Amino acid sequence: MSVGIVDCGGANLNSIKYALRRINVDAEVSSSIDVLKTKDAFILPGVGSAGVVMSYLKNKKLDEFICNTNKLTLGICIGMHVLFDYSEEDNTKCLGLIKGEIKKFKSDSKPIPQMGWNYVDGIDEFTSISNYYYFANSYYSRNTKECFGTSSYINKITSIVRKNNYIGCQFHPEKSSTAGELFLKYFINQI
DSSP states (O other), X not given: OXXXXXXXXXXXXXXXXXXXXXXXXXXXXXXOHHHHTTSSEEEEOXXXXXXXXXHHHHHTTHHHHHHHXXXXXEEETHHHHTTEEEETGGGEEXXXXXXXXXXXXXXXXXXXXXXXXXXXXXXXXXXXXXEEEEEEESEEOOOOTTEEEEEEESEEEEEEEEXXXXXXXXXXXXXXXXXXXXXXXXXXXTO
């Protein structure tokens, strides 16, 4: 089994690769559609901005590839955001695979971005992975239809979404120690 980590112009690629290696999963970072086609599943990594990531995906024609795959695809943080219709970050039209918008946190009392550990309350099939995970985000979703995990920061936010073969997580499993490894194993076991 091999996972393609989609190089979409952001950072954190090697952290995800090493996190997968720790659970004995082969992974390759690539922006080549020909290379990615040979993989069993994909991860859209989670560091960068929505505008930069979408621009990179479009330039490499990876947007069409991701939208048309039937293979399991995990979006992490920004990777989750670009699965939605729109992000306020950089006023970005995203992939439109999950209905809804990504909005910027607003608060006079809590720091933005959210940085650190927060509890994820998994719903339905994700109940078993309820745990504390590491977050680093200034933007969030409040999707309800495809929401399978919630957290609280400033208000209730969506921390896990799933629609068909697309899963998104607002947190960073590659930075979330044992809980993150369990989440990645859960993802791999869905392939």
